[in-house]
Amino acid sequence: MDFLSYLINGISLGSVYAIIALGYTMVYGIAKMLNFAHGDVIMVGCYIVFMMMGKAGVPPIVAILGAVVICTVLGMGIEKLAYKPLRRATSLAVLITAIGVSYFLQNSALLIFGADSKSFTSVVNLPNLQLAGGKLTISSTTLVTVIVCIVIMLALSFFIKKTKAGQAMLAVSEDKDAAMLMGINANATISLTFAIGSCLAAIAGALFCSAYPVLTPYTGSMPGIKAFTAAVFGGIGSIPGAFIGGILLGVIEIFAKAYVSSQLSDAIVFAVLIIVLLVRPTGILGKKIHEKV
């Protein structure tokens, strides 16, 4: 039963990583940049949910919606102010800017909310699920996290396959200039991508803090880095890759904590990443470039 319980917890943690990884992978696929401030958008989302639920006393779902709206606007604003002026700059300049934005968000949170850690109340208040005659307990947060992740994956696949905006994203991710020649507004598409990524970050933040209820201005950075790892693991730029990478990473992390050592679990996670990249440099579902010249 322990094994099953670890597996479920791993899948749940992995679901959070997957939702965050989607933000990294979509932005990378479309804007060809690593948005290292993505993790800190998660932290902002957590604080908003925390403030709205704790101080304003609104129901969790309203708090999450509030965080989604604010994070979406924040993500689009960051893109417009910090990244858009660098559209034709070297990727290194964009990377350094992203790290700068990350510190800016962390320090703003430090200034506004202080350095002391806040204890986050779970956004899910449903009874836990008892299985196998009470031998296996699945917390409602765990269950909701997995379901939310699956719904997001399905909705996103539908959006990309079936809507015009989704098709525009595909085209821009392949070739920005050629997409423009088809009449696609590449800037608007990039902005939309940031909006979706940041909206998902807010949801992921609420779920992550519900499972690990300690909130500080640095809360976003570790899940951010792990989700980035998950995105690379699955093949950066690939949406199913982010999903698979996220889940695998979560499961490996929980198993490492349970069976090896909780201090070493992060080291093990990153060691697995290094091994995967040595064997498959493009990640598990990384795009093969099959272009004849």
Next chain:
Amino acid sequence: MAMLEVKDLKVNYGLIQAIKGISFELNEGEIVALIGANGAGKTTILNTVSGVIPSSAGSIVFEGKDITKISGHKIVSMGMAHIPEGRRVFANLSVYENLKMGAYTRKDKAEIEATLKQVYEYFPRLEERKNQPAGTLSGGEQQMLAMGRALMSKPKLILMDEPSMGLSPLLVKEVFSIIKYCHEIGISILLVEQNAKMALGIADRAYVLETGNITLSGKADAMLENDEVKKAYLGV
């Protein structure tokens, strides 16, 4: 009034002036060729006309509307398609998805299907391979796809950049017959080509471009007889 009127166009890349103030025009129904050596600025001109890169001075007027400052993605729906150098098909998307992308700005679903049928009729090979990723097509097939994709937007004017690049002589002939077909169905064409002989053979008029300046212009058949052109571009 000409369909496309370019006046005193200047384009800079950083400190380098790539286009040094050129003027040319294209009338409805014409095939106009821009010929010149590598680096003369042919591609830059097409990219500026279709709004991929900004101009630094001068004006571009298409069907009476000044499009000089209009961003590239808005120009397609005005009736101008641009087949870029190197074809730039979406390699990981299927042939069908590529063609659908060409009709991105159109909203008339039934009409889009009709255009798709026409494109398949003219390029049966594209229909045979409609589910294949575009990156797996041969160079000639990719050129067909790029042309079909441009036709999907129902353009009045197509800008073609080096459609014969990298193709075998047989395929070059095929590509030029496609250009003729586009012309016959009423599309005007601005053609950039290094293969000056083929380009002059098909064009009504032509401009010769040398390092950012137009040095010669006139009827294409007269240019085929011009001694300077013969020496410099036709290798006679």
